[in-house]
Amino acid sequence: MSRLATRYDLTALARKLAAGPGAGAPPVQVFVGMSTCGLASGAGAVYEAMAKALAARKLANVTLVKAGCVGLCYAEPTVEVQVAGQPIVTLGNVTPERGEELVAELAAGGKIAGAISEGDAIFKKQVRIALRHCGRLDPEKVEDYLRDGGYQTLAKALFDQKPEELIQTMKDSGLRGRGGAGFPTGLKWEAARKAANTPKYIVCNADEGDPGAFMDRSVLEGDPHCVLEAMALAGYAIGARFGYIYCRAEYPLAVKRLEIAIGQARQLGLLGANILGSGFDFDIEVKLGAGAFVCGEETSLIHSIEGKRGEPTVKPPFPAESGLWGKSTTVNNVETLACVVPILEKGAAWFRGIGTPKCPGTKVFALAGDVKNVGLAEVPMGITIHEVLEEIGGGSRDGKPIKAVQTGGPSGGCIPASKFDTPIEYETLASLGSIMGSGGLIVMGADTSMVKIAHFYLQFTCDESCGKCTPCRVGNKRLLEILDRLLKGEGKPEDLEKLQELGNVIKDTALCGLGQTSPNPVLSTLHWFRGEYEECLKKGPKAVTYRIVAEKCVGCRACAKVCPVSCIDGKLKKPHVIRQEECIHCGACFSACKFDAIVRE
Amino acid sequence: MGTDTDHKKFQELEAMIDGLALAGKDTEGRRAVLIQVLHKAQELFGYLPEEVQKFVAGKLALHLSEVYGVVSFYHLFKTKRSGKYCIEFCMGTACYVRGATKLIEQAEQALGVKLGETTPDGRFTLGQLRCVGACSLAPVIQIAGKTFGRVTAEQLPGILAEFK
Numbered sequence: 160m161s162r163l164a165t166r167y168d169l170t171a172l173a174r175k176l177a178a179g180p181g182a183g184a185p186p187v188q189v190f191v192g193m194s195t196c197g198l199a200s201g202a203g204a205v206y207e208a209m210a211k212a213l214a215a216r217k218l219a220n221v222t223l224v225k226a227g228c229v230g231l232c233y234a235e236p237t238v239e240v241q242v243a244g245q246p247i248v249t250l251g252n253v254t255p256e257r258g259e260e261l262v263a264e265l266a267a268g269g270k271i272a273g274a275i276s277e278g279d280a281i282f283k284k285q286v287r288i289a290l291r292h293c294g295r296l297d298p299e300k301v302e303d304y305l306r307d308g309g310y311q312t313l314a315k316a317l318f319d320q321k322p323e324e325l326i327q328t329m330k331d332s333g334l335r336g337r338g339g340a341g342f343p344t345g346l347k348w349e350a351a352r353k354a355a356n357t358p359k360y361i362v363c364n365a366d367e368g369d370p371g372a373f374m375d376r377s378v379l380e381g382d383p384h385c386v387l388e389a390m391a392l393a394g395y396a397i398g399a400r401f402g403y404i405y406c407r408a409e410y411p412l413a414v415k416r417l418e419i420a421i422g423q424a425r426q427l428g429l430l431g432a433n434i435l436g437s438g439f440d441f442d443i444e445v446k447l448g449a450g451a452f453v454c455g456e457e458t459s460l461i462h463s464i465e466g467k468r469g470e471p472t473v474k475p476p477f478p479a480e481s482g483l484w485g486k487s488t489t490v491n492n493v494e495t496l497a498c499v500v501p502i503l504e505k506g507a508a509w510f511r512g513i514g515t516p517k518c519p520g521t522k523v524f525a526l527a528g529d530v531k532n533v534g535l536a537e538v539p540m541g542i543t544i545h546e547v548l549e550e551i552g553g554g555s556r557d558g559k560p561i562k563a564v565q566t567g568g569p570s571g572g573c574i575p576a577s578k579f580d581t582p583i584e585y586e587t588l589a590s591l592g593s594i595m596g597s598g599g600l601i602v603m604g605a606d607t608s609m610v611k612i613a614h615f616y617l618q619f620t621c622d623e624s625c626g627k628c629t630p631c632r633v634g635n636k637r638l639l640e641i642l643d644r645l646l647k648g649e650g651k652p653e654d655l656e657k658l659q660e661l662g663n664v665i666k667d668t669a670l671c672g673l674g675q676t677s678p679n680p681v682l683s684t685l686h687w688f689r690g691e692y693e694e695c696l697k698k699g700p701k702a703v704t705y706r707i708v709a710e711k712c713v714g715c716r717a718c719a720k721v722c723p724v725s726c727i728d729g730k731l732k733k734p735h736v737i738r739q740e741e742c743i744h745c746g747a748c749f750s751a752c753k754f755d756a757i758v759r760e
Numbered sequence: 761m762g763t764d765t766d767h768k769k770f771q772e773l774e775a776m777i778d779g780l781a782l783a784g785k786d787t788e789g790r791r792a793v794l795i796q797v798l799h800k801a802q803e804l805f806g807y808l809p810e811e812v813q814k815f816v817a818g819k820l821a822l823h824l825s826e827v828y829g830v831v832s833f834y835h836l837f838k839t840k841r842s843g844k845y846c847i848e849f850c851m852g853t854a855c856y857v858r859g860a861t862k863l864i865e866q867a868e869q870a871l872g873v874k875l876g877e878t879t880p881d882g883r884f885t886l887g888q889l890r891c892v893g894a895c896s897l898a899p900v901i902q903i904a905g906k907t908f909g910r911v912t913a914e915q916l917p918g919i920l921a922e923f924k
Binding site: 195196198199200232233235367368369370371372373376408409410411446447448449450451452463464465466467468469470484525527528529533534565568599601603607615616619625720721723747 | 788794830851858862890894905907909913
């Protein structure tokens, strides 16, 4: 493709692409979800099988698209079929054989069996803004993005709008940072616009480190151009000519697709010098992280781009005044940037019409853990936790009631089932002792020990603390030691008060956002599930014993297989026995037994 | 170190650094490519021994202490030689909740080494990963860039046997 010298070249190309080569028969698009999860589940083989079958049948009106992820991770690999003028049909758990059948069904023009339809609850509650293209275009083909109006918003801004107008629209829209803290994006841009410290930089924070959050990966893998266009728009608004995307090295496919997209945009003259003849120069470079959670914090991230240890510094000065190499720097998260183009295209009023007055728009949640439909869901702000869990998530895996959800990763907290009717907003989650965070929503089933969950997150924080400030480095270590002894059954009576006091001190005194939120998992579980901590104190975990009821045991060996210390004896089809002196009271056998033959006492 | 293959690796690393057009750049400019160069070096050598760190420091005209400071800060940079294959267990919350720790224990027993160690024959290194974001497939293992999802205790020996 050749360089687009003017905005009219862009419009002409988009028109040409929209007219399409195969006009005539109703065009059918078949999207195979080929993000990391899809590929690991065998989407590659499905694509190959379908491509072969299509070629054999010479179905010219069917286009097979290597698409990103639609977010139905529980049903990977997924295939979606779009017959022009009809609702999209989604198929889950597709095998290569099923793919071939599907081609036959398309050839016959018949109905497609076993599909999830757009009217189903899992889709009905969703409003897709950030994920609008994910799964619906080929992320490695810029043509797909252009056909759908890609880069038109940038062209319009460069020729018809002043930077201040863009900033005003962003302010009016009420968009808030989706990385977790919820700072208004328009205000961030305005501060950077006013800063005199040039050259200015725009940075996309793609260091999605919260365990259990993968919406940014999905956007980068499924729609990289929308991030590039948004960065160029942000650059124009604040007066920056260069942008960095800081992506974690754990996302190789996202990095690859970003590099491809940047190459295409440069070739078309949509990045680089004198974009579309407007006189505006803007270019982007991808920078890789190297596995440090703290680099998701913006000052740490900036140091990492500079090639230093990713340690945070005190704010103020905020990056808008003094960031990369001491220059004004605007850091926006991937999901935030993914909302920019639709807002500038459709206007602030449209965006405000979605969500709540305090938090307009949508949020993408990554549902994981003990829930039936694991995946990504983009929902309007203000939806209740209950709606997300039950209507989109389909409830818990084993049908038992859900005990709690954890939001915000290691910086967030656990929210008990009694609060599931809370509408989701930054402030409401904070009032429950958690945070919105990047949008990980981990579902905890009835058997999950909340003390152990707090311990898990704290261990994570201790591993990832950069060591710069004492409250985080030493304070969290002390918290972990207290939890260690509680779990061993060696807790002291004053321990719960100590957890509370120390947790609050860390919150008040740690240097960066990560340190200040690191005690949240402990404090929130202590608040909502204090009983479990008291139980640890009273009995210690050894007081919990597991016993097999001989009358109920069918001798299936399921418990013996999962026992990590192999302390369950018994022959096949004969009742089993637990050797109590060796039992470590982990409860694995209890969860594995399908016949309720193991009792917890 | 010091073999012909090492010599070639150093040459390749040098070519990569020379390709970055650092001539005339100040310390800030040279420092900005450090992490990128270390990624390349680790890709070539498998880990970052002192010789490699010294070489990088020399080429970028940065102090060795600064290079070591960066290497030791980031989890992905390794200073010990790894086995031919790294078996890496995702330790994200979803994988944890769905039994990653048990898989690790099983692998430790099967291979006779602890997490972070390499088998005596140099075939496997056991490691852990931060969340790879494939939570629907929990628990997840990555070996030599290949992702295995919903791994069960029964499947693990078969997966390990794939890597000779």
